[in-house]
Amino acid sequence: MxxxxxxxxxxxxxxxxxxxxxxxxxxxxxxxxxxxxxxxxxxxxxxxxxxxxxxxxxxxxxxxxxxxxxxxxxxxxAPALRAPTAAELKAWAARGEAVLLLDRIGNAHNLGALARTAGFFGVNKIVLPDDPAAARPGEAAFRVAEGGLEAVDVFCVPGLAALVRALIAAGYDVAGAAARGGRPEAKGREGRPVALVLGNEEHGLAADVAAACSRLVTIPGSGRVESLNVSVAGAVLMWELFGRR
Amino acid sequence: MxxxxxxxxxxxxxxxxxxxxxxxxxxxxxxxxxxxxxxxxxxxxxxxxxxxxxxxxxxxxxxxxxxxxxxxxxxxxAPALRAPTAAELKAWAARGEAVLLLDRIGNAHNLGALARTAGFFGVNKIVLPDDPAAARPGEAAFRVAEGGLEAVDVFCVPGLAALVRALIAAGYDVAGAAARGGRPEAKGREGRPVALVLGNEEHGLAADVAAACSRLVTIPGSGRVESLNVSVAGAVLMWELFGRR
CATH class of the missing domain: 3.30.1330.30 (Ribosomal protein L30/S12)
Structure with missing residues (x-):
């Protein structure tokens, strides 16, 4: 860009x-x-x-x-990314819109892959933090997204923890992906719209972001391979939280 | 290699x-x-x-x-890949082992990504066809797999359709990922072990392989993005068929 x-x-x-x-x-x-x-x-x-x-x-x-x-x-x-307004958050909640928050996903290919999957599952809002560690929608992300970045609105906020709190205030159940949390198929509070937060490839969620979430979720594994790629973990969680319904 | x-x-x-x-x-x-x-x-x-x-x-x-x-x-x-014997297929079925069949996945990165996810979800057997269009476990696949190719046994067979029939004869429910099929969360025949078949990135499952499967499954999407990446679709299906249990 x-x-x-x-x-x-x-x-x-x-x-x-x-x-x-x-x-x-x-x-x-x-x-x-x-x-x-x-x-x-x-x-x-x-x-x-x-x-x-x-x-x-x-x-x-x-x-x-x-x-x-x-x-x-x-x-x-190049798109100018802006923060959603409080009125927008309320409107999203009223319409039950799925929201994906990316806490410093650093690899543009992962950003593109997540946007493709989000678009596929009808997750129309992606929010990034204004942080140099966060990949922005650029050439590589658009290429990997295969049109997915056209299917979603991308926003950028000064701090992600504050946005998590604002989403909860607007009525959202905010699930953060973490190394230790509940099973993803456990239901949140019935009827509340859901937002998913994915953390940095290496460091996971920032402590303040994790603390702000309404719950933490973990994909249980066999223990033979340490972790899933973040775009794969994000896909499994988007299917479980949004696609499966 | x-x-x-x-x-x-x-x-x-x-x-x-x-x-x-x-x-x-x-x-x-x-x-x-x-x-x-x-x-x-x-x-x-x-x-x-x-x-x-x-x-x-x-x-x-x-x-x-x-x-x-x-x-x-x-x-x-370099590993010499061999075909599983009929006795091995019976033993896998008796132990309820999850099996992943890759019908000409051509991109080594996708092979590696799928092996990582398979290892994570405890899918210990991957079967490839002896076909020049199929990526083999090489440098790129091992690197992307992050140890996943060490957690699984990789086999190679002359024809994948024949193996699908042999798995069904051994007691397996074989689900093929296709553009049109049932929802993946629909249960197969209760108590039967499950094998998943993923098709080529561009062409999907070969016609004879799809015809041999006991059922076809499709991940339902919003329609706004045409398809999922095969390593992402494979991850969602492995979670649904194997990981979720």
């Missing part, structure tokens, strides 16, 4: 962005093979006098900054 | 191999920072007159064939 612009790579991700917010696409580049599949997008870009171009594979890699461009690259305005 | 030897990188993976089968480690290399943590392993290698050495980071990358060596590289004999 540089200069307020972001590159989105791969046909699934670009199509998802086009469907959601076509106006945000500033320029579009693709290789010959992909050109057959992007007629509708090019037509729309032409109508609003924006640039689209079929380029050589080598140039596409240069534009994408990666060989993993999947044949197409969209240049879009 | 070259010349019958395999490199295992990363402290978790090397430690898991050492705990399981120390004799298989032919040579061990590590950087200065990691040297503090490998005293017991070096002592054992010295006693059996095998090579271990602290090397510069650049040399370690050369030995590992990758900069992602995690500070330590073990050279081990």
């Amino acid at each position: 540089k200069g307020g612009e972001l590159t989105i790579c791969g046909l699934a991700a670009v199509r998802a962005r086009f469907a959601r917010d076509a106006a945000s696409i500033k320029r579009l580049f693709f290789d010959r093979e992909t050109s057959r599949k992007v007629g509708a997008m090019c037509k729309a870009l032409a109508e609003s006098k924006r640039v689209y171009r079929c380029v050589e594979t080598a140039e596409l890699a240069k534009i994408a900054g990666s060989i993993h461009h999947g044949g197409i690259v969209a240049i879009v305005a | 070259k010349g019958g030897e395999l490199t295992i990188c990363g402290l978790a993976a090397v430690r898991a191999r050492f705990a399981r089968d120390a004799a298989s480690i032919k040579r061990l290399f590590f950087d200065r920072e990691t040297s503090r943590k490998v005293g017991a392993m070096c002592k054992a290698l010295a006693e059996s007159k095998r090579v271990y050495r602290c090397v510069e980071t650049a040399e370690l990358a050369k030995i590992a064939g990758s900069i992602h060596h995690g500070g330590i590289v073990a050279i081990v004999a």
Whole structure:
């Protein structure tokens, strides 16, 4: 992500962005093979006098900054992440919206993978802390998310513990994933909307975030392998807390 | 994997191999920072007159064939994968062992991620087809598995559909992950051990494999994101079919 612009790579991700917010696409580049599949997008870009171009594979890699461009690259305005307002939290609670909080997930691939899974299970809100240790939605995350980052709204707050308390005040049951907690299939308070908090790959949840949660949950294992990857643990917990219902 | 030897990188993976089968480690290399943590392993290698050495980071990358060596590289004999015998299938069924079948998972990272999750949930048997499209346990898979490939026995069969039929004959309920199937939390025949089959990242299950399964299962989604990554779908299904019990 540089200069307020972001590159989105791969046909699934670009199509998802086009469907959601076509106006945000500033320029579009693709290789010959992909050109057959992007007629509708090019037509729309032409109508609003924006640039689209079929380029050589080598140039596409240069534009994408990666060989993993999947044949197409969209240049879009980088999103400005903001904090949700108190009124929004209340509205989410009233609609029973699932919320995913990521406490300093540092690896952009994990962020993208979690966004893909969240989108799949209909978890529409992801909240990140304004912390240098937290990966932001950038090229790698958009690529791995396969359109998942277009299916969710991403917010950013100064402190995650304060947001956990605000969610609880708005009516949420906030479950934090921890090394020691209750089984995830144990029900929270019936009828309350649920938010899930996942911690940093190495250090887990910050102490103040864990303390603020209404409960802690742990995926029980065999003990033969120490831990699950955070994107896998997040997927199991999203299925159990949101998808299974 | 070259010349019958395999490199295992990363402290978790090397430690898991050492705990399981120390004799298989032919040579061990590590950087200065990691040297503090490998005293017991070096002592054992010295006693059996095998090579271990602290090397510069650049040399370690050369030995590992990758900069992602995690500070330590073990050279081990590459495993010769064999098919399970009919007697073994009966014994697995009698013990109620969970089995994971991978129908041409092509990406070594997905293989490693699935092995890590399988090990975590106590799924001790993984069966691959003898097919060039199927990733084999190599450097990348061992690194991503974080010791998971040491917690499972990996087998290889000429045809996966025949193995599915043999598992059913031995008493298994074989659930195949498919784009259209029953909900995964629906119970199979009570009391029968369960095997899970996951298909290729792009093409899913082969038609003959899907036809041989006793049932097909699908993770229901919101429809806003088309699919889950196979290592994520596999994790949700392993939790639901094996971990949750």
